[in-house]
Each structure stands twice: as C-alpha cells, then as structure tokens.
Amino acid sequence: MSWAVALSSGMVLVAAGVLGALVWVVTPGSQEPSPAGATAAEVSQTLYVDAHQVRVDPVQVSLPEPHIPTGGVVAAQMCVPGQDMVSGQVAARISGQTVVALATSEPLWRDLAPGARGSDVAALQGELARLGYLAADADGIFGPATARAVKALKSATGQDARDGSLAVSSVMWLAQPTQPLATCEIAVGDTVDVGARYATVPGGLSALRVALPLSVSAGPHVLTLGEQHASIDDEGMVTDPDFLAAVQASDDYGYWVASGASATTPLMMAVQLAQPIEGVLVPPSALFGVAGSRGCILVGGVAEPVTVIASELGRSIVTFDSGATPSHVDIDPARTVTTCG
Secondary structure: OOOOOOHHHOEEEOOOOOOOOOOEEEOOOOOOOOOOOOOEEEOEEEEEOOOEEEEEEEEEEOOOOOEOOOOEEEEEEOOOOOOEEEOOOEEEEEOOEEEEEEOOOOOOOOOEOOOOEOHHHHHHHHHHHHOOOOOOOOOOEOOHHHHHHHHHHHHHOOOOOOOOOEOHHHEEEOOOOEEEOOEEOOOOOOEEOOOOEOEEOOOEEEEEEEOOOOOOOOOOEEEEEOOEEEEOOOOOEEOOHHHHHHHHHOHHHHHHHHOOHHHHOOEEEEEEEOOOEEEEEEOHHHEEEEEOOEEEEEEOOEEEEEEEEEEEOOEEEEEEOOOOOOOEEEOOOOOOOOOOO
16 A cells, blocks of 8 residues: 655545545435525435544554674665565675575574574474465474475575575564564665664554544544554554554555654544444534534424534534434524424
C-alpha cells in the first residue's frame, strides 16, 4: 500500500470505501430540495456509519538496531530509509562476505554446523521453518535437514551453497521478521568494523491512542485500515496486535516515521461506528424546536419528537422516537407549531 500524501496536510490512513466526513448508504427515494411553497417532502431510510478522520498518536517501544556482523569494505548494502528489511534477504556484501538478515528468536552468537546443539540452533531452525526452508520441528539439533535448509537459504541469497554450515559473520540479526528502517548508517565504499550499526529503526508499535471525543454520535467506534477494524476502548486506546502489525507493516506508516512526521505532523486515521445507525434522511427545513440533538418534525400535521444523528450539505439524518419511518414529512414555513412532546 502506498499513499502520496503531503506532509503539510497531515498523514492519512484512509479506510477503503470511506469517503467524506459523513458517510451514509441511502435506499431509493427522492432527496431533491423541496420546491418553494411545498408542504411535504419525501424521505429515505439510510444507514449512517459516521466515517471521519481522527488524530492518532502511536505508542512505541524501543527495538534493537541491526548491526554488521563482519568487518571490511562495504561493496553493497540494501538499506533504504523508510522501507523494510525483511528476514531471509541480503542486507549487505562486505569484503566478499554476504550478510543475510535473519529474525531468529535469539541472536546467533557462534558458527553453527552439523552436530551443534542448543537454543541458538532451535532459534535458527524456527526461522528457517518460517521462511519455508525447513519442514522438520525445531529440536535444537543441527542435523541433515537443517544443513539442507541452510544450503537452500545460501542458494537463494547468492552464496556458495556447497557447505551446510552457517557462519555467524554472515548473519545480521533482526528483532522482528519485517523491520522498518529509519536511517541507514553505512554506505558503499565505507570501511566498517564488526558490530558497526547498520541502520536506525523506529520504535515498535505497541498501541494507538485515538484523540477523543470521536464524534457526537452515540455508540462505540472502530479504527479502520483497509478492510481491517479494531475496537477503541473507553480511553481511546487500540491494542489489537493484528491491527497494529498491519499498521506498522504498511509502507505509509514507515514513510511517516522515516520522514520525521511524528514530530511535526499528526497521524490521521479513519474511524466509523462499530454498529451503523438506521435513520431517516430528511430536509433540514423539516426540523424545528431543535435543542442539542433533540428536535421535532411534523408528520401529517402531528409533531413527532426525533433525535438528530447528523446534518451536512442540506440534509439531516434523524431517528423518530416512535420507531416509525414515514414516507413524507411536513414542511411548515409559517412555523405554526414550535414544539413537540
């Protein structure tokens, strides 16, 4: 996913299918303005979702930065600010040594070869399995299947795959399988030492804090990203791990972080009602006696109390206290009736 959004306008994560500040789905019916002197207007049922943009503040935690596992002259490096480094891909080539990024559950600290045992072997096996190179269980024993998986990884990353062992100098550890990068700390032609910082990384996303209040509309809202939705608690927090992972993995979030927008420009996302409200779309001229969200509408000469859900662009959405949905509402230019029960 990629957005071309000017930072001066605010970064916006827009839910697919959401347009405008107030969105509703209207069933067939006339919504043309009533002609001058008309005494009634046809109405339509509508489904109101209250889709709009809100400020969202990411809550981040620090993540370890990737470091170069070998020294020498940088012949190639694949770091791009604002983009991701992905486990299983080549990160750099340094003095003839190919360095592969791997997100093992614990950093590898020694060369691994057939016969090795330990938690580091199990960590390597787990990542090889996740990448699709190993079908066996992670038993912590470097056997023939693990050697074949290492050879397959080497072959896929352009290394000499005749040897099934894995040198620790060839592995750059990542804290997570897909790691956004903020800035790159090495360049082609640099001479680097073992342990040199490869890149800086943005903090991991642990929660999103949504600015409150969300809307005057009653009912809980959800934060949206494409087809995904996440509940917002009473304090405005979103903590759904799958939703947070989707946000953090998006190119746009990485661009927002890498551009330094977090310090200057608010992050905006779309929210909508968790449960859309069934209402009636009426001309604003049919409303009278409005106080806050309460008002009146004449139906067949009888004043009916209503709740005003939303108003915009010459149309209002209401719900009738009676629960009925009239086909027409009265327009009373003289305002002979001013209140309702």
